[in-house]
Amino acid sequence: MPGAIYAEGLVKTFGHVRALDGVDLDVPEGTVLGLLGPNGAGKTTAVRVLTTLLQPDSGKAFVAGIDVLKHPDEVRRSIGLSGQFAAVDEYLTGRENLQMVGRLYQMNAKRAKARAGELLDRFNLADAADRPAKTYSGGMRRRLDLAAALVVSPPVMFMDEPTTGLDPRNRQALWEVIQELVAGGTTLLLTTQYLEEADHLAHDICVVDHGKVIARGTSDQLKAQTGGERVEVVVHEPEMIPPARDVLARYGLAGIGHGEVSVEDHTRKLTVPVAGGAKLLAEVIRDLDTVGVEIDDIGLRRPTLDDVFISLTGHAAELADEENGGPGADARRKSRKEAAK
Amino acid sequence: MTAATDAVAPPKARGGIAQSVSDSLVVAKRNLIRMTRIPEMVIFGLIQPIMFVVLFSYVFGGSMNIGGSTSPGVYREFLMAGIFAQTVTFATAGAGAGIADDMHKGLIDRFRSLPMARGAVLTGRTLADLVQTALTVVVLAIVALLVGWRIHEGVPKALGAFALLLLLGYAFSWIGALIGLSVRTPEAATSGGLIWLFPVTFISNAFVDSSQMTPWLRHIAEWNPFSATVQACRVLFGNPGVSPSDAWPMQHPVWASIIWSVLIIAVFRTLAVRKYRSATA
Ligand SMILES: Nc1ncnc2c1ncn2[C@@H]1O[C@H](COP(=O)(O)OP(=O)(O)OP(=O)(O)O)[C@@H](O)[C@H]1O
Numbered sequence: 201m202p203g204a205i206y207a208e209g210l211v212k213t214f215g216h217v218r219a220l221d222g223v224d225l226d227v228p229e230g231t232v233l234g235l236l237g238p239n240g241a242g243k244t245t246a247v248r249v250l251t252t253l254l255q256p257d258s259g260k261a262f263v264a265g266i267d268v269l270k271h272p273d274e275v276r277r278s279i280g281l282s283g284q285f286a287a288v289d290e291y292l293t294g295r296e297n298l299q300m301v302g303r304l305y306q307m308n309a310k311r312a313k314a315r316a317g318e319l320l321d322r323f324n325l326a327d328a329a330d331r332p333a334k335t336y337s338g339g340m341r342r343r344l345d346l347a348a349a350l351v352v353s354p355p356v357m358f359m360d361e362p363t364t365g366l367d368p369r370n371r372q373a374l375w376e377v378i379q380e381l382v383a384g385g386t387t388l389l390l391t392t393q394y395l396e397e398a399d400h401l402a403h404d405i406c407v408v409d410h411g412k413v414i415a416r417g418t419s420d421q422l423k424a425q426t427g428g429e430r431v432e433v434v435v436h437e438p439e440m441i442p443p444a445r446d447v448l449a450r451y452g453l454a455g456i457g458h459g460e461v462s463v464e465d466h467t468r469k470l471t472v473p474v475a476g477g478a479k480l481l482a483e484v485i486r487d488l489d490t491v492g493v494e495i496d497d498i499g500l501r502r503p504t505l506d507d508v509f510i511s512l513t514g515h516a517a518e519l520a521d522e523e524n525g526g527p528g529a530d531a532r533r534k535s536r537k538e539a540a541k
Numbered sequence: 542m543t544a545a546t547d548a549v550a551p552p553k554a555r556g557g558i559a560q561s562v563s564d565s566l567v568v569a570k571r572n573l574i575r576m577t578r579i580p581e582m583v584i585f586g587l588i589q590p591i592m593f594v595v596l597f598s599y600v601f602g603g604s605m606n607i608g609g610s611t612s613p614g615v616y617r618e619f620l621m622a623g624i625f626a627q628t629v630t631f632a633t634a635g636a637g638a639g640i641a642d643d644m645h646k647g648l649i650d651r652f653r654s655l656p657m658a659r660g661a662v663l664t665g666r667t668l669a670d671l672v673q674t675a676l677t678v679v680v681l682a683i684v685a686l687l688v689g690w691r692i693h694e695g696v697p698k699a700l701g702a703f704a705l706l707l708l709l710g711y712a713f714s715w716i717g718a719l720i721g722l723s724v725r726t727p728e729a730a731t732s733g734g735l736i737w738l739f740p741v742t743f744i745s746n747a748f749v750d751s752s753q754m755t756p757w758l759r760h761i762a763e764w765n766p767f768s769a770t771v772q773a774c775r776v777l778f779g780n781p782g783v784s785p786s787d788a789w790p791m792q793h794p795v796w797a798s799i800i801w802s803v804l805i806i807a808v809f810r811t812l813a814v815r816k817y818r819s820a821t822a
Pocket residue numbers: 214217218219237238239240241242243244245246284536537539540822
């Protein structure tokens with residue numbers, strides 16, 4: 201029995217770019233899949249294929265058990281979409297935007313109006329509800345777009361970078377909304393660049409790069425793949441780095457040589473993979489003290505999804521461009537349009 | 542508190558004609574609201590034809606021979622049907638730019654992900670443009686009356702002429718819809734929507750007496766869909782310069798006008814809706 205979102209061998213090429221290169225997905229009903237990947241990995245393309253906006257070159261896709269390629273109209277009745285770029289009419293007010301979407305979901309005028317009011321409250325837009333969306337800030341538009349995706353509660357939701365550009369309070373609020381949705385049985389596919397968000401919300405994570413799924417599993421499974429815990433020490437003076445290194449090397453997993461200890465000179469930070477937990481940390485502190493190394497900071501660190509991401513894709517999550525859905529994102533969108541020529 | 546996630550089941554799609562009509566009206570209303578928020582667009586749309594009336598009637602006024610008369614008054618009466626018809630075809634640019642803009646801003650993606658009737662986004666747009674066209678025609682008629690244009694065959698026939706004009710404008714807005722879906726920017730849609738209108742409106746009976754053209758040009762002009770509506774308007778308004786040509790569309794201009802417009806709608810609506818369904822921003 202395939203999940204609420206199911207894809208097999210999805211391929212989509214744009215000219216010579218293989219945006220999707222054989223993607224398989226299977227999201228059980230009522231769970232959240234976090235789709236991670238660097239810029240240009242193919243996340244948005246996957247979402248567009250699954251939401252009937254784009255025809256794949258080959259492969260199969262089912263959403264809510266319906267064949268996306270054969271019955272796109274029925275799929276649309278079962279999904280909500282918040283795309284990467286807010287799709288709101290900027291000359292309409294927030295309220296008018298939501299009412300329009302409600303009407304297009306075949307609600308009657310009264311119901312569409314009531315629903316718009318609820319969502320505007322829920323997304324902290326009540327004060328701006330009757331201003332044209334043109335006057336909204338980036339984050340406000342984003343929230344309006346998310347509200348539009350939630351006008352009905354479809355069984356399957358797609359959110360492409362939903363929290364990009366939201367301030368911490370609104371991000372938190374959206375997380376709550378998402379958790380409520382999922383508690384209510386909604387299946388969600390979420391793409392994000394904020395790995396903390398995937399950690400927090402997603403049951404399963406798929407890491408994609410160059411149109412391929414390069415890793416999948418729960419957040420814990422992925423972290424375990426990347427490696428265990430390590431000790432991180434920041435020493436007080438640069439000249440204390442060599443003695444500290446000697447001490448740490450003794451605790452290093454390999455146990456021999458200095459190779460295992462990595463040093464960042466400018467931050468005076470030393471890192472070594474270890475096994476032994478808090479007890480070991482106490483011993484390290486004692487030994488460092490014995491050799492006269494003053495420490496500014498010390499801690500036991502578990503791998504984060506960031507570490508997983510970087511080790512898997514070989515490069516850091518390029519957040520800067522996407523943050524605030526800023527001009528970078530806009531320019532990229534333009535150049536993509538050009539590329540489409 | 543849980544307002545956002547209260548189970549709001551998607552209502553059953555009504556499907557069929559009822560849903561097509563209601564979805565189209567929702568989109569039309571949205572486009573009309575937009576027009577009230579960007580009044581500049583509507584105003585520019587009005588100024589252009591008014592300028593044409595004034596320029597043509599005063600610049601060409603005395604030098605044109607219409608049915609043996611070179612009186613500026615006769616040319617002005619002759620001209621108005623042409624200007625009316627040309628004005629309604631400008632709806633092409635409006636529809637094209639509007640749809641290209643929706644594509645550009647990603648709104649088409651929102652619409653395409655909703656369980657909407659197939660052609661509703663485009664029908665809604667062309668209906669809104671029809672309202673704007675009607676408004677423009679009313680203003681233009683007032684200006685025309687001021688410069689001396691009159692109707693001579695009674696109000697019902699004149700209303701019939703206006704209906705033909707609006708039908709033509711509606712047909713041309715479907716051409717615009719296809720252009721809007723085919724280009725990448727609203728700017729391209731505006732110019733792409735306008736340039737081809739010049740040959741279409743000038744190789745016609747709109748501004749000159751087509752019977753005075755060289756034969757091959759005259760044939761094109763007489764079979765030009767645009768000319769049929771112009772001729773029909775002249776007949777129904779009782780204005781001078783009705784072409785005596787025995788080409789079928791010139792002999793039966795009302796029927797020719799209706800047939801051409803319906804044909805254009807049938808062809809371009811089909812093409813545009815197909816294009817819409819596969820369009821990707
Ligand atoms: N319409 C298009 N025309 C041409 N190329 C495209 C188009 N859409 C996407 N691409 C290309 O396909 C690849 C995947 O793009 P996609 O938008 O899916 O990436 P993404 O993972 O969503 O990236 P980001 O994190 O930056 O949003 C990119 O190389 C992109 O340039």
